[in-house]
Amino acid sequence: MKRGEFELIEIIRKKFSNPTHNVLGIGDDAAVIDKNQLITSDALVDGVHFLSNKIDFADLGYKSIAVNISDIVAMGGFPIYALITMGIPADFSDDKIDAFIRGVEAVRDIYGFDLIGGDTVKSPTFFVSITMIGKTFAHPLTRGGAKPKDYIYTTGRIGDSAIGLHLELGDLKYPVDDKEYFITRHYTPEPRLKLIEYMMKHYRINSCIDISDGFLGDLRHIADESQLGFFIEVNELPISKHKIGASFSTYPDYFYHLALTSGEDYELIFTTPDDIDTMKVYGDTGEFIIPVGFMEESGFDVRMKDKKLDLNNLQSGFNHFAKLEA
Ligand code: ADP
Ligand code: MG
Numbered sequence: 001m002k003r004g005e006f007e008l009i010e011i012i013r014k015k016f017s018n019p020t021h022n023v024l025g026i027g028d029d030a031a032v033i034d035k036n037q038l039i040t041s042d043a044l045v046d047g048v049h050f051l052s053n054k055i056d057f058a059d060l061g062y063k064s065i066a067v068n069i070s071d072i073v074a075m076g077g078f079p080i081y082a083l084i085t086m087g088i089p090a091d092f093s094d095d096k097i098d099a100f101i102r103g104v105e106a107v108r109d110i111y112g113f114d115l116i117g118g119d120t121v122k123s124p125t126f127f128v129s130i131t132m133i134g135k136t137f138a139h140p141l142t143r144g145g146a147k148p149k150d151y152i153y154t155t156g157r158i159g160d161s162a163i164g165l166h167l168e169l170g171d172l173k174y175p176v177d178d179k180e181y182f183i184t185r186h187y188t189p190e191p192r193l194k195l196i197e198y199m200m201k202h203y204r205i206n207s208c209i210d211i212s213d214g215f216l217g218d219l220r221h222i223a224d225e226s227q228l229g230f231f232i233e234v235n236e237l238p239i240s241k242h243k244i245g246a247s248f249s250t251y252p253d254y255f256y257h258l259a260l261t262s263g264e265d266y267e268l269i270f271t272t273p274d275d276i277d278t279m280k281v282y283g284d285t286g287e288f289i290i291p292v293g294f295m296e297e298s299g300f301d302v303r304m305k306d307k308k309l310d311l312n313n314l315q316s317g318f319n320h321f322a323k324l325e326a
Pocket of ligand 1: 028029
């Protein structure tokens with residue numbers, strides 16, 4: 001396929017932009033039907049999203065569900081039902097499938113949803129496609145609701161998953177202290193379900209997205225859908241400095257770059273007009289949130305202290321940022 005993923009989605013979105021029913025369709029983390037029902041679907045393919053001879057299939061079962069829960073959470077909702085479709089090569093190991101099912105049970109026990117169906121087919125390559133159905137805690141949180149001057153907050157730590165992935169691939173440029181932490185973060189992301197419920201109860205959340213493609217690329221989705229720009233202070237990004245250790249102070253640019261452009265953190269970016277007491281949020285929920293910038297009428301201003309970063313030189317995982325700036 002010569003077209004990029006987002007180019008194709010735009011072509012489909014344009015053709016189907018006038019739905020017969022009253023829905024929020026293509027373009028957000030999940031579709032919204034009947035005002036507060038959420039539906040999302042994500043597929044993982046062997047050789048593209050994971051390597052079946054390297055990954056623990058219990059982790060794969062966990063992660064394939066968790067990434068879908070993350071999309072439901074990003075819409076301000078909680079998961080209720082899941083359907084799993086598996087494509088399995090004829091000679092595939094039963095032990096791996098059993099481990100996969102254990103992983104699905106593990107994430108079910110944490111987040112509480114019912115597995116209600118799916119499909120099982122023969123396939124030349126192992127793949128799994130999950131559909132998750134959920135419901136909003138209140139109104140749906142969209143990518144398009146950000147307002148000028150909204151604060152931009154992010155949850156947890158970002159860049160961890162990329163460090164874990166590069167450790168697994170053996171191509172992380174600089175050593176880190178706590179390898180296990182980063183690898184665990186890569187394989188078992190934690191959708192911020194309790195946190196979003198709390199935030200929606202106490203604050204006005206204007207827009208929200210989960211970080212699957214990378215912080216900048218995903219923030220860009222909020223900006224595009226809200227027809228706004230943003231200002232980001234890179235030094236405010238929550239990076240696991242202590243777990244990286246000495247390499248962070250020697251090569252900060254490398255780790256900031258990973259945090260800005262690498263995906264799969266499954267943390268949230270949300271915008272709000274409220275100046276939030278982050279210590280109170282931590283006290284009440286045990287979860288970190290931190291302000292990293294604010295929405296502007298237009299333009300993309302990404303700064304490290306007083307230095308303005310050239311976004312063309314920041315190769316985002318899915319390069320849609322570079323394309324726009326070019
Ligand atoms: P996320 O990273 O949050 O999972 P995606 O980038 O995968 O979001 O998808 C963005 C939007 O495009 C979503 O609304 C999704 O449902 C829609 N989408 C993706 N692929 C297709 C497709 N083949 N046909 C129709 N809609 C699609
Ligand atoms: Mg998403």
